[in-house]
Amino acid sequence: MKHRYLASVLGALALSIAASPALASGDAEAGAGVFKKRCMACHSTEAGKNKTGPSLAGIIGKQAATADFAKYKGLKGSSVVWDEDNLDEFLANPKKFVGAKTMAYKLKKENERADVIAYLKSLQ
Numbered sequence: 342m343k344h345r346y347l348a349s350v351l352g353a354l355a356l357s358i359a360a361s362p363a364l365a366s367g368d369a370e371a372g373a374g375v376f377k378k379r380c381m382a383c384h385s386t387e388a389g390k391n392k393t394g395p396s397l398a399g400i401i402g403k404q405a406a407t408a409d410f411a412k413y414k415g416l417k418g419s420s421v422v423w424d425e426d427n428l429d430e431f432l433a434n435p436k437k438f439v440g441a442k443t444m445a446y447k448l449k450k451e452n453e454r455a456d457v458i459a460y461l462k463s464l465q
């Protein structure tokens with residue numbers, strides 16, 4: 342009886358460990374396609390090249406709203422330093438993350454967010 346309990350606890354633990362690192366499993370190649378379809382209209386990955394949104398060159402590890410971009414909205418003055426976790430949160434719902442007027446685009450699919458983050462990371 343005791344052993345069965347232990348086995349089920351360990352089983353549940355193994356499952357939750359297997360299920361949790363969604364972010365680590367992003368596919369940069371698939372992310373390039375996501376970027377092209379969902380982000381490229383407003384962003385480039387070339388340093389200094391801004392569109393409706395700022396250049397995303399070197400974005401991971403960079404303080405938010407510090408590209409040479411005159412049209413920052415809610416992110417202006419932000420103390421956020423972009424990492425995989427906060428980028429995931431921002432992309433899922435920019436308005437909720439920033440709490441003000443900001444990027445008018447939500448990337449709802451978790452796997453697409455993981456892929457596009459892996460892609461941006463692969464450029465650095």
Ligand code: HEC
Pocket residue numbers: 376379380381382383384393394395396397400404405406407408412413414415416417428432439442443444445446448457
């Ligand atoms: C409709 C145009 C538009 C689309 C589409 C768009 N963005 Fe943005 N993005 C913006 C704007 C405008 C800002 C600046 C927001 C602010 O200042 O609050 C921004 C800001 C950002 C930032 C923060 C940049 C910084 O310098 O801190 C990241 C990261 C970002 N976008 C990633 C993405 C990704 C990844 C996609 C595709 C899934 C995407 N964006 C799609 C317009 C867009």
